[in-house]
Amino acid sequence: MKLILNADVPNLGAPGDIVEVKDGYGRNYLLPRKLAVVATRGAEKQVEQIRRAQKAREIRDLGHAQQVDSQLKNINVTVPAKASDNGRLFGSITPSAVVDAVKAAGGPALDKRTVDVPGHVKALGKHQVQVRLHPEVTTELTIAVVAR
Known part of the structure:
Protein backbone atom coordinates (compact mmCIF):
# COMPACT_ATOMS: atom_id res chain seq x y z
CA MET A 1 0.00 0.00 0.00
CA GLU A 58 9.02 22.43 14.04
CA ILE A 59 12.07 23.87 15.68
CA ARG A 60 14.29 25.10 12.87
CA ASP A 61 17.84 24.26 13.96
CA LEU A 62 20.14 23.64 16.91
CA GLY A 63 20.41 27.36 17.73
CA HIS A 64 16.63 27.75 17.81
CA ALA A 65 16.35 24.64 20.01
CA GLN A 66 18.83 26.12 22.49
CA GLN A 67 16.89 29.38 22.50
CA VAL A 68 13.63 27.53 23.27
CA ASP A 69 15.50 25.56 25.97
CA SER A 70 16.55 28.79 27.71
CA GLN A 71 12.95 30.08 27.51
CA LEU A 72 11.67 26.89 29.14
CA LYS A 73 14.17 27.17 31.99
CA ASN A 74 12.96 30.70 32.81
CA ILE A 75 9.24 29.98 33.25
CA ASN A 76 7.23 28.47 36.07
CA VAL A 77 4.71 25.95 34.74
CA THR A 78 1.62 25.23 36.83
CA VAL A 79 -0.77 22.49 35.73
CA PRO A 80 -4.21 22.63 37.39
CA ALA A 81 -5.95 19.29 37.88
CA LYS A 82 -8.86 17.83 39.80
CA ALA A 83 -7.64 16.16 42.98
CA SER A 84 -9.00 14.46 46.07
CA ASP A 85 -8.48 15.74 49.61
CA ASN A 86 -5.43 13.52 50.12
CA GLY A 87 -3.64 14.84 47.01
CA ARG A 88 -4.37 12.08 44.50
CA LEU A 89 -5.46 13.19 41.04
CA PHE A 90 -8.63 12.08 39.31
CA GLY A 91 -6.87 10.92 36.15
CA SER A 92 -3.31 11.84 35.26
CA ILE A 93 -1.29 14.62 33.67
CA THR A 94 -0.97 14.21 29.90
CA PRO A 95 1.55 15.74 27.49
CA SER A 96 -1.17 17.96 26.01
CA ALA A 97 -1.95 19.35 29.48
CA VAL A 98 1.74 20.19 29.92
CA VAL A 99 1.85 21.91 26.49
CA ASP A 100 -1.24 23.97 27.36
CA ALA A 101 0.26 24.96 30.72
CA VAL A 102 3.55 26.03 29.09
CA LYS A 103 1.65 28.19 26.61
CA ALA A 104 -0.47 29.69 29.44
CA ALA A 105 2.71 30.52 31.38
CA GLY A 106 3.99 32.53 28.41
CA GLY A 107 6.35 29.90 27.09
CA PRO A 108 6.95 28.79 23.52
CA ALA A 109 4.50 26.65 21.56
CA LEU A 110 5.50 22.99 21.83
CA ASP A 111 4.35 19.85 20.08
CA LYS A 112 2.71 17.41 22.50
CA ARG A 113 4.57 14.51 20.85
CA THR A 114 7.89 15.96 22.06
CA VAL A 115 6.85 15.96 25.74
CA ASP A 116 7.60 12.81 27.79
CA VAL A 117 5.67 12.55 31.05
CA PRO A 118 7.43 9.78 33.01
CA GLY A 119 5.06 7.07 34.16
CA HIS A 120 1.79 8.51 35.29
CA VAL A 121 1.77 11.76 37.24
CA LYS A 122 -1.11 11.05 39.63
CA ALA A 123 -0.30 13.26 42.62
CA LEU A 124 -0.07 16.94 43.46
CA GLY A 125 3.37 18.50 43.75
CA LYS A 126 6.42 19.10 41.58
CA HIS A 127 7.33 16.65 38.83
CA GLN A 128 9.99 16.47 36.11
CA VAL A 129 9.06 16.03 32.44
CA GLN A 130 11.39 15.76 29.47
CA VAL A 131 10.99 17.82 26.31
CA ARG A 132 12.81 16.71 23.13
CA LEU A 133 13.41 19.96 21.25
CA HIS A 134 15.98 18.69 18.75
CA PRO A 135 17.88 15.41 18.29
CA GLU A 136 20.76 17.02 20.20
CA VAL A 137 18.75 19.08 22.72
CA THR A 138 16.58 17.53 25.43
CA THR A 139 15.56 19.57 28.44
CA GLU A 140 14.06 18.81 31.83
CA LEU A 141 11.03 20.91 32.75
CA THR A 142 9.69 21.12 36.30
CA ILE A 143 5.91 21.32 36.48
CA ALA A 144 3.88 22.09 39.58
CA VAL A 145 0.62 20.15 39.71
CA VAL A 146 -1.96 22.03 41.78
CA ALA A 147 -5.58 21.33 42.68
CA ARG A 148 -8.27 23.23 40.77
Missing part, protein backbone atom coordinates in the same frame (compact mmCIF):
# COMPACT_ATOMS: atom_id res chain seq x y z
CA LYS A 2 1.43 3.37 -1.02
CA LEU A 3 0.85 6.16 1.55
CA ILE A 4 1.85 9.77 2.17
CA LEU A 5 2.78 10.45 5.80
CA ASN A 6 1.09 13.36 7.63
CA ALA A 7 3.17 13.05 10.79
CA ASP A 8 6.53 11.73 11.91
CA VAL A 9 6.28 7.95 12.31
CA PRO A 10 9.24 6.29 14.06
CA ASN A 11 11.22 3.90 11.86
CA LEU A 12 9.12 4.84 8.82
CA GLY A 13 9.50 8.46 7.77
CA ALA A 14 8.79 12.15 8.16
CA PRO A 15 5.74 14.18 7.11
CA GLY A 16 5.40 14.38 3.36
CA ASP A 17 7.33 11.16 2.68
CA ILE A 18 5.77 8.68 0.26
CA VAL A 19 6.20 5.19 1.73
CA GLU A 20 5.23 1.65 0.79
CA VAL A 21 3.82 -0.35 3.74
CA LYS A 22 1.94 -3.59 4.19
CA ASP A 23 -1.80 -3.32 3.69
CA GLY A 24 -2.73 -4.25 7.27
CA TYR A 25 -0.32 -1.74 8.84
CA GLY A 26 -1.63 1.04 6.65
CA ARG A 27 -5.32 0.17 6.94
CA ASN A 28 -5.37 -0.70 10.67
CA TYR A 29 -2.81 1.69 12.16
CA LEU A 30 -1.69 4.59 9.98
CA LEU A 31 -4.96 5.56 8.30
CA PRO A 32 -7.30 5.46 11.36
CA ARG A 33 -4.85 7.58 13.40
CA LYS A 34 -4.58 10.08 10.52
CA LEU A 35 -0.80 9.56 10.38
CA ALA A 36 -1.02 8.99 6.61
CA VAL A 37 -3.26 9.34 3.57
CA VAL A 38 -3.52 7.09 0.54
CA ALA A 39 -1.14 8.21 -2.19
CA THR A 40 -3.23 9.35 -5.15
CA ARG A 41 -2.28 11.82 -7.88
CA GLY A 42 -4.11 14.64 -6.09
CA ALA A 43 -2.57 13.76 -2.73
CA GLU A 44 0.92 13.64 -4.21
CA LYS A 45 0.46 17.26 -5.33
CA GLN A 46 -0.23 18.19 -1.70
CA VAL A 47 3.07 16.75 -0.44
CA GLU A 48 4.79 20.14 -0.64
CA GLN A 49 1.97 21.76 1.36
CA ILE A 50 2.32 19.08 4.08
CA ARG A 51 6.08 19.68 4.25
CA ARG A 52 5.64 23.48 4.50
CA ALA A 53 3.12 23.10 7.33
CA GLN A 54 5.49 20.78 9.19
CA LYS A 55 8.42 23.19 8.78
CA ALA A 56 6.35 26.03 10.25
CA ARG A 57 5.65 23.99 13.41
Whole structure:
Protein backbone atom coordinates (compact mmCIF):
# COMPACT_ATOMS: atom_id res chain seq x y z
CA MET A 1 0.00 0.00 0.00
CA LYS A 2 1.43 3.37 -1.02
CA LEU A 3 0.85 6.16 1.55
CA ILE A 4 1.85 9.77 2.17
CA LEU A 5 2.78 10.45 5.80
CA ASN A 6 1.09 13.36 7.63
CA ALA A 7 3.17 13.05 10.79
CA ASP A 8 6.53 11.73 11.91
CA VAL A 9 6.28 7.95 12.31
CA PRO A 10 9.24 6.29 14.06
CA ASN A 11 11.22 3.90 11.86
CA LEU A 12 9.12 4.84 8.82
CA GLY A 13 9.50 8.46 7.77
CA ALA A 14 8.79 12.15 8.16
CA PRO A 15 5.74 14.18 7.11
CA GLY A 16 5.40 14.38 3.36
CA ASP A 17 7.33 11.16 2.68
CA ILE A 18 5.77 8.68 0.26
CA VAL A 19 6.20 5.19 1.73
CA GLU A 20 5.23 1.65 0.79
CA VAL A 21 3.82 -0.35 3.74
CA LYS A 22 1.94 -3.59 4.19
CA ASP A 23 -1.80 -3.32 3.69
CA GLY A 24 -2.73 -4.25 7.27
CA TYR A 25 -0.32 -1.74 8.84
CA GLY A 26 -1.63 1.04 6.65
CA ARG A 27 -5.32 0.17 6.94
CA ASN A 28 -5.37 -0.70 10.67
CA TYR A 29 -2.81 1.69 12.16
CA LEU A 30 -1.69 4.59 9.98
CA LEU A 31 -4.96 5.56 8.30
CA PRO A 32 -7.30 5.46 11.36
CA ARG A 33 -4.85 7.58 13.40
CA LYS A 34 -4.58 10.08 10.52
CA LEU A 35 -0.80 9.56 10.38
CA ALA A 36 -1.02 8.99 6.61
CA VAL A 37 -3.26 9.34 3.57
CA VAL A 38 -3.52 7.09 0.54
CA ALA A 39 -1.14 8.21 -2.19
CA THR A 40 -3.23 9.35 -5.15
CA ARG A 41 -2.28 11.82 -7.88
CA GLY A 42 -4.11 14.64 -6.09
CA ALA A 43 -2.57 13.76 -2.73
CA GLU A 44 0.92 13.64 -4.21
CA LYS A 45 0.46 17.26 -5.33
CA GLN A 46 -0.23 18.19 -1.70
CA VAL A 47 3.07 16.75 -0.44
CA GLU A 48 4.79 20.14 -0.64
CA GLN A 49 1.97 21.76 1.36
CA ILE A 50 2.32 19.08 4.08
CA ARG A 51 6.08 19.68 4.25
CA ARG A 52 5.64 23.48 4.50
CA ALA A 53 3.12 23.10 7.33
CA GLN A 54 5.49 20.78 9.19
CA LYS A 55 8.42 23.19 8.78
CA ALA A 56 6.35 26.03 10.25
CA ARG A 57 5.65 23.99 13.41
CA GLU A 58 9.02 22.43 14.04
CA ILE A 59 12.07 23.87 15.68
CA ARG A 60 14.29 25.10 12.87
CA ASP A 61 17.84 24.26 13.96
CA LEU A 62 20.14 23.64 16.91
CA GLY A 63 20.41 27.36 17.73
CA HIS A 64 16.63 27.75 17.81
CA ALA A 65 16.35 24.64 20.01
CA GLN A 66 18.83 26.12 22.49
CA GLN A 67 16.89 29.38 22.50
CA VAL A 68 13.63 27.53 23.27
CA ASP A 69 15.50 25.56 25.97
CA SER A 70 16.55 28.79 27.71
CA GLN A 71 12.95 30.08 27.51
CA LEU A 72 11.67 26.89 29.14
CA LYS A 73 14.17 27.17 31.99
CA ASN A 74 12.96 30.70 32.81
CA ILE A 75 9.24 29.98 33.25
CA ASN A 76 7.23 28.47 36.07
CA VAL A 77 4.71 25.95 34.74
CA THR A 78 1.62 25.23 36.83
CA VAL A 79 -0.77 22.49 35.73
CA PRO A 80 -4.21 22.63 37.39
CA ALA A 81 -5.95 19.29 37.88
CA LYS A 82 -8.86 17.83 39.80
CA ALA A 83 -7.64 16.16 42.98
CA SER A 84 -9.00 14.46 46.07
CA ASP A 85 -8.48 15.74 49.61
CA ASN A 86 -5.43 13.52 50.12
CA GLY A 87 -3.64 14.84 47.01
CA ARG A 88 -4.37 12.08 44.50
CA LEU A 89 -5.46 13.19 41.04
CA PHE A 90 -8.63 12.08 39.31
CA GLY A 91 -6.87 10.92 36.15
CA SER A 92 -3.31 11.84 35.26
CA ILE A 93 -1.29 14.62 33.67
CA THR A 94 -0.97 14.21 29.90
CA PRO A 95 1.55 15.74 27.49
CA SER A 96 -1.17 17.96 26.01
CA ALA A 97 -1.95 19.35 29.48
CA VAL A 98 1.74 20.19 29.92
CA VAL A 99 1.85 21.91 26.49
CA ASP A 100 -1.24 23.97 27.36
CA ALA A 101 0.26 24.96 30.72
CA VAL A 102 3.55 26.03 29.09
CA LYS A 103 1.65 28.19 26.61
CA ALA A 104 -0.47 29.69 29.44
CA ALA A 105 2.71 30.52 31.38
CA GLY A 106 3.99 32.53 28.41
CA GLY A 107 6.35 29.90 27.09
CA PRO A 108 6.95 28.79 23.52
CA ALA A 109 4.50 26.65 21.56
CA LEU A 110 5.50 22.99 21.83
CA ASP A 111 4.35 19.85 20.08
CA LYS A 112 2.71 17.41 22.50
CA ARG A 113 4.57 14.51 20.85
CA THR A 114 7.89 15.96 22.06
CA VAL A 115 6.85 15.96 25.74
CA ASP A 116 7.60 12.81 27.79
CA VAL A 117 5.67 12.55 31.05
CA PRO A 118 7.43 9.78 33.01
CA GLY A 119 5.06 7.07 34.16
CA HIS A 120 1.79 8.51 35.29
CA VAL A 121 1.77 11.76 37.24
CA LYS A 122 -1.11 11.05 39.63
CA ALA A 123 -0.30 13.26 42.62
CA LEU A 124 -0.07 16.94 43.46
CA GLY A 125 3.37 18.50 43.75
CA LYS A 126 6.42 19.10 41.58
CA HIS A 127 7.33 16.65 38.83
CA GLN A 128 9.99 16.47 36.11
CA VAL A 129 9.06 16.03 32.44
CA GLN A 130 11.39 15.76 29.47
CA VAL A 131 10.99 17.82 26.31
CA ARG A 132 12.81 16.71 23.13
CA LEU A 133 13.41 19.96 21.25
CA HIS A 134 15.98 18.69 18.75
CA PRO A 135 17.88 15.41 18.29
CA GLU A 136 20.76 17.02 20.20
CA VAL A 137 18.75 19.08 22.72
CA THR A 138 16.58 17.53 25.43
CA THR A 139 15.56 19.57 28.44
CA GLU A 140 14.06 18.81 31.83
CA LEU A 141 11.03 20.91 32.75
CA THR A 142 9.69 21.12 36.30
CA ILE A 143 5.91 21.32 36.48
CA ALA A 144 3.88 22.09 39.58
CA VAL A 145 0.62 20.15 39.71
CA VAL A 146 -1.96 22.03 41.78
CA ALA A 147 -5.58 21.33 42.68
CA ARG A 148 -8.27 23.23 40.77
